[in-house]
């Protein structure tokens with residue numbers, strides 16, 4: 001359904017010079033740098049899949065989504081959505097897809113939400129039963145009527161986002177691109193948006209591509225995760241596979257008496273190769289160890305020998321920790337080719 005082949009996007013940015021005079025000079029200068037926002041991204045999202053497209057700030061997610069939705073041309077490479085090249089065939093692509101950019105509105109700024117929906121109904125030529133079915137669903141989950149006749153520009157961020165997500169799905173698109181759709185939403189509304197996306201996916205088989213920094217969005221919506229780092233995809237698979245691929249695991253322990261936590265951390269890091277330790281609470285310490293070099297058993301044996309333990313557990317790796325480690329990796333060639 002959504003295919004990217006060696007997708008590259010470069011931006012030309014004027015080279016800035018320091019100071020006011022430098023800034024003015026920039027206006028007339030022809031010097032520029034090339035920023036490679038997306039550098040050779042390839043992936044394939046099958047119909048009906050709910051894929052999370054995640055990565056650190058600036059990793060190139062929104063830029064990829066812009067190319068997939070026809071907002072921008074790729075510098076090189078190719079992408080298709082439902083067989084169409086979005087930037088070549090914007091009109092037909094628009095009929096197939098829904099888009100939410102959390103940072104930018106798709107609605108008519110001066111009109112109340114209800115009017116925007118009526119316009120969208122005309123634009124997409126949505127049949128009556130479909131329109132009524134969808135509006136009833138949005139009313140049930142998102143309480144859209146409560147937005148009343150207030151123009152979009154006066155809505156709170158959370159109120160607007162409810163309307164944005166609903167608007168993107170109104171015409172039963174085959175694929176929906178949600179770029180940070182829950183940004184600014186409270187917990188209850190986040191749940192409602194997740195439920196809406198899941199229900200639409202279950203009932204209509206809508207393909208979902210979602211970017212989010214919210215772990216809850218990823219775990220409650222997505223069955224696949226694509227991780228992008230420094231402009232390239234470094235992992236595609238299920239959340240479970242991503243967790244299993246973790247090259248670092250943790251052992252958490254608590255102890256009494258003996259060295260203070262700073263000394264304890266120094267001892268652990270000095271004696272166990274490749275290990276980092278940090279204090280979580282007073283005498284509770286988290287030890288991160290590389291799975292390639294040590295086992296939980298070895299780490300625990302060391303701790304038993306050197307500390308008077310009152311608790312010791314080896315928790316399952318959690319998504320947040322695994323992602324944090326991937327995001328903090330330096331730019332390197334693609335580690336896991338997709």
Ligand SMILES: Nc1ncnc2c1ncn2[C@@H]1O[C@H](COP(=O)(O)OP(=O)(O)OP(=O)(O)O)[C@@H](O)[C@H]1O
Nearest residue numbers: 011013035037055056057058059060061062063064
């Ligand atoms: N129009 C532009 N001109 C120049 N550089 C740009 C432009 N758009 C994006 N970039 C740069 O491209 C890189 C990727 O940006 P992008 O918005 O795709 O990141 P992102 O992964 O969506 O980040 P975030 O999680 O913060 O939304 C960044 O370094 C950004 O500064």
Ligand SMILES: [Mg+2]
Nearest residue numbers: 061062063179
């Ligand atoms: Mg973004």
